[in-house]
Amino acid sequence: MGTVFLSDLVLLVGSALVLLGTVSSLLAARFGAPILLVFLLLGILAGEAGPGQIHFSDYWATYMVGSAALAVILFDGGLRMRASTMRGAVVPAVILSTVGVMLTAGLVALAALPLLGLPPLESLLVGAIVASTDAAAVLFLVRAQGLRLGRRVGAVIEIESATNDPAAVFLTVTLVELLASGAGNPGWALTVGLVQQMVLGAALGVAGGFGLAFVLNRLDLPGGLHPALVVAAAVLIYAATAMLHGSGFLAVYLAGLVLGNRPVRAIASITSFHDTVTWLCQIVMFVMLGLLLSPSRMVQYLPPALLIAAFLVLVGRPVAVFLCLWPFRFNWREKAFISWAGLRGAVSIFLATIPMLAQLPNAEAYFNVAFVVVLVSLILHGWSLVFAARRLDVALAEPAREAKRFEIDLPGQSEHELVAYPVTGDTLAISSGLLPLWARLVFVVRRGQVLSPQEAGVLKSGDYAYILAPPRRVHRLDPLFMPEERVPSETVAGFPFSGEVMVGDVADLYGLSVPQDERAVSIADTFADRSDERPLPGMRFPLGNAAMEALEVEEGRVTQAALRFETLGEEGDSLLTRVRRQIRRRAATAEEGASPGP
Structure with missing residues (x-):
């Protein structure tokens, strides 16, 4: 009976933490707090040093859950990325995610060498663990504050985040293997292995995306199973690529990118479901990482870890960004913002669990340093990112919030979907009364009655307009249903x-x-x-x-x-x-x- 009680207790605590994380995210968004920091603090409070008193030290379970969660999050990032917005951003982003990661890791190693007193290879491991960024969190913070980044800047940050995780994972795993085996200089093995990871990851990711699109359009699944199939396929693509010694994270991002830019059946329900799953993955992952922390052991590493974090933010990341983007048409303001947008998140703590699993002698130092760097980054960047974007003039003033759009799948086809917009008194849809040629008004709901376009006539405030449109062009309807901007008088x-x-x-x-x-x-x-x-x-x-x-x-x-x-x-x-x-x-x-x- 004790086992049954323990199982029920685990379910109770786990569900309560997820519930608290979900509710606290609303409060954090309202008061401007970094939301991922809230999840992390919930895990710390529930851990052995907090009132929760939960003793959790299962690094293998954390690694497994973290791998699956990151795969789903990266797949969702690719799913929402439009290929048209990547113009002029792919090459600089890829250079940042490869050369930039190496430069950042090397520069941080120079600081870690005297501060931690570690050998060169172990100092490089510290740099590799904190070299990758969590731009998904950056973009969420920007959107939550109603700020729209420039197209190229936003695309570079997002693409970099998806492609620098694989580079950081590979560099960390390679260095851990070298340290565990007692080998010396990695030599060309590092470069050859990185190229292999990137090539296999790209090939299998693109193939997996096209294959998934083909399956979704051919299989007549019961309603509601399409999103579940996509989530399972994302984890499958990640795991299969990783087992073949390719970059699973790169593969899963590219699979999402291919799927999101193809005509696919049930794409509206898939993206809606992924919103929820991605949030759940973020909550679970950060709460688990918080549970692993032991503040009493972290205190002894606090002074050098804070200095490493300061060096990374003020020197390591900016130098790497400015050098990598030097050949491209980015002004200094854009480079400065991309440097400041290098928010460290779950990936760094996730990578720090790998030396713990390998039982390296200084594994505890790597983990605690990574934790301090992530905490500093979440606090510093989380509260200052929007201010930096406005101060550096890298964002365009937004006259209104995003349009409210409701998407409805049409069974049996993938070329069109039905979208609904609420109409307000000052939207362009009322003043112009025109829709693009590729969009067709199907019916209007007015005061509880369903009206044909002919019966409804000109749209009125309070209407709900249901429009048939191609999935890839739906976002172009949003401006018609946003309030018009009023020009300031002065x-x-x-x-x-x-x-x-x-x-x-x-x-x-x-x-x-x-x-x-x-x-x-x-x-x-x-x-x-x-x-x-x-x-x-x-x-x-x-x-x-x-x-x-x-x-x-x-x-x-x-x-x-x-x-x-x-x-x-x-x-x-x-x-x-x-x-x-x-x-x-x-x-x-x-x-x-x-x-x-x-």
Whole structure:
């Protein structure tokens, strides 16, 4: 009977922790706290040093659960990544995730060598454990705060996170094997092994994605089983690739990327289900990692671990990012933000369990140092990331929150899905009354009645519009159902510009200072880069001391924009005076040209 009671107790505690993690995530999002830190602290409080008094030291179970959870999380990241947003970001992201990981690990090893008093190879292991980033957490924090990153910056961060985990895992496992076997210099074995991991992971991941899409479209499964099949397939692709000595994490990300960009049956229910599963994986993984921590043992490693964390944030990560992105068209602000967005998360603690499983002599030091680095990163980056993005001007001002969209699968086909939007009084859908040619209004729910498009007429506030559209184009409907932006009254605009005008030409016309690498880019392309190719009327990007604002958007591209000058202090007033003088001069010139000759 004691065993039965113990089993019930484990179920009770486990479900209570998941429930607390779910509820606390809502409070954390409301008050701006780093949500993953909340999950981690829940695990610490439930552990041996907290009121929960749970003694948990099963590193093998943690490794197993962590592997499956990371596979599902990375698959979900690929599933939501649009191939069109990856333009210009793949090569720099891959360089960051390979060369950047090696550089970061090497630089951190230089700091760990004197601080921890470890041999060079063991110091490099410390660097490898903390070299990878958790950009999924970064992107969640940005979206929760209503901030939209520029297209290339956001894509680089997300792709890097998916491809630097494999590099960090391989480097850690290789170094652990070398230390366990007593071998010396890894030599070319490290490079050859990394190439093998990447090639096999890429090949098996792409093949697995196409195979999964084929199976989903051919099998007539009962409703609700498609999402379960996809989750099982994601873990299967990861495990099979890892057993063949390929990168399972890279494979599972690419499988999700292929599936998310293919016409697939039941894709709406699959993505909706993955929202829940991914959250559950994050909660379970961080709570388990928190349970492993022993604060009494961590205290002795606290001073050197804090110094290593400071070196990583202020020196290691920035140097690696600036060197890797030097050949590409990124300005210093974008490089600085990508450096600051190197949030360390579950992967680092997960990697620190590998030396514990191998029973290396200094395994406890690796684990506690990694834990301190993750805590510092979650606190520091978690609370400052949005501020840094706004301060460095790498995000486009968002005029409204995301549109509320409800997706409904249509059994028997994968070319279209049914989506529903609530209509409010100030949405573009009411003012324009137009839908793209590829979208068809099927029916409207108004005051409890179902109406055909002909019966409904123009959409009204309070309606629910049900629209048939291709899955890959659904996101383009969102701007039509967002509240229109109201332009602030304390602004003055210059002449409107076509979206095809070059940014440099506008800057020269008004005497504005812009980076050289942005001058030859059109206004429309700049909005596309900064808004994930989803610009909306009212969105802005900084242009010297002014801001370029989108006025008209057609088929996802800005066709007309205007320059806005904020009246901020003496500098702003003098700039406005100069602009007004320029406008009057151009108007006078136009009148002279239009007047009849003598």
